[in-house]
Amino acid sequence: MGRERSHDVVFEAQAVSAGRMRNDITVHWPQMGESWQLATDEPPGLGGDSSAPPPLAYIVAGLAGCLMTNIRMMAAHFEVPIEELRVAARAEWERRVTPGAPHRAATRGFLLDIEIDSDAEDATVLRLVEAARDGCFVEDSLTEAVQVSHRLKLGYGWQEL
Amino acid sequence: MGRERSHDVVFEAQAVSAGRMRNDITVHWPQMGESWQLATDEPPGLGGDSSAPPPLAYIVAGLAGCLMTNIRMMAAHFEVPIEELRVAARAEWERRVTPGAPHRAATRGFLLDIEIDSDAEDATVLRLVEAARDGCFVEDSLTEAVQVSHRLKLGYGWQEL
Numbered sequence: 287m288g289r290e291r292s293h294d295v296v297f298e299a300q301a302v303s304a305g306r307m308r309n310d311i312t313v314h315w316p317q318m319g320e321s322w323q324l325a326t327d328e329p330p331g332l333g334g335d336s337s338a339p340p341p342l343a344y345i346v347a348g349l350a351g352c353l354m355t356n357i358r359m360m361a362a363h364f365e366v367p368i369e370e371l372r373v374a375a376r377a378e379w380e381r382r383v384t385p386g387a388p389h390r391a392a393t394r395g396f397l398l399d400i401e402i403d404s405d406a407e408d409a410t411v412l413r414l415v416e417a418a419r420d421g422c423f424v425e426d427s428l429t430e431a432v433q434v435s436h437r438l439k440l441g442y443g444w445q446e447l
Numbered sequence: 448m449g450r451e452r453s454h455d456v457v458f459e460a461q462a463v464s465a466g467r468m469r470n471d472i473t474v475h476w477p478q479m480g481e482s483w484q485l486a487t488d489e490p491p492g493l494g495g496d497s498s499a500p501p502p503l504a505y506i507v508a509g510l511a512g513c514l515m516t517n518i519r520m521m522a523a524h525f526e527v528p529i530e531e532l533r534v535a536a537r538a539e540w541e542r543r544v545t546p547g548a549p550h551r552a553a554t555r556g557f558l559l560d561i562e563i564d565s566d567a568e569d570a571t572v573l574r575l576v577e578a579a580r581d582g583c584f585v586e587d588s589l590t591e592a593v594q595v596s597h598r599l600k601l602g603y604g605w606q607e608l
Contacts, residue, residue, distance in 0.1 A: 288546035303532040326512030341513035348505035351487030385449035395594035433556035
């Protein structure tokens with residue numbers, strides 16, 4: 287086997303608050319020259335107007351979509367013909383509240399049920415899915431403890447948090 | 448301070464492949480009785496048709512949106528008036544390739560630059576943002592190593608991976 291190479295995959299976004307809980311977000315993928323307009327909102331029960339999906343809907347869709355895309359890419363790589371592909375996903379978080387204090391977030395975990403229509407043998411389908419898990423950027427970001435850095439603009443300039 | 452209580456926050460999704468790299472995804476938030484239709488695709492360079500944002504665009508939007516939503520919720524909690532709120536986000540992954548083998552995913556990290564228009568003192572704004580980080584479900588899911596479980600339907604039934 288040859289030497290491993292690494293290619294950067296970079297996404298950028300500019301987001302601005304709009305309305306009560308709505309955020310308008312432009313996401314760029316500079317390497318591909320593509321941009322998308324996305325928005326998030328919250329239900330009225332959380333002070334929003336339900337004008338767009340909540341942020342957590344995007345996380346669940348991003349995880350399921352990433353795994354499925356990788357299953358198709360690995361099917362091409364291993365030359366395994368697959369027909370329909372379905373995933374049922376479940377994401378569980380906890381909102382922890384102590385009276386008088388603001389809520390805190392915790393994550394219980396994610397569960398993905400995968401169905402692949404293929405004439406290939408079970409062992410081949412299994413190998414395909416394991417390769418897709420290793421290739422899925424979102425699964426890596428969730429299962430590894432990754433760094434989320436913040437800078438906040440204050441009166442005297444940018445403060446690293 | 449009173450006893451801490453925990454409330455479940457559960458999202459479910461059903462996703463089906465459609466087209467070359469496209470996935471059509473229905474996301475439900477049962478507790479709120481809301482659903483959204485989302486789709487993912489890839490650029491032509493990756494075998495897709497660019498008919499929808501790629502999964503990683505949803506992850507970046509979900510992270511930025513979640514933090515911003517929490518900043519607004521914490522502003523309400525702490526009774527700190529804020530005007531406009533802007534976030535610039537950057538997400539960096541690596542696609543690792545060894546010749547002949549399928550790609551593997553790695554995550555470098557996420558960077559969020561936060562600008563808040565507020566007459567409040569710097570220390571108050573800082574406290575607000577720190578509370579928002581603790582309250583952000585997406586930041587928790589990324590910075591903690593969380594469980595992503597899979598079940599794959601094989602010829603003999605469901606296999607846990």
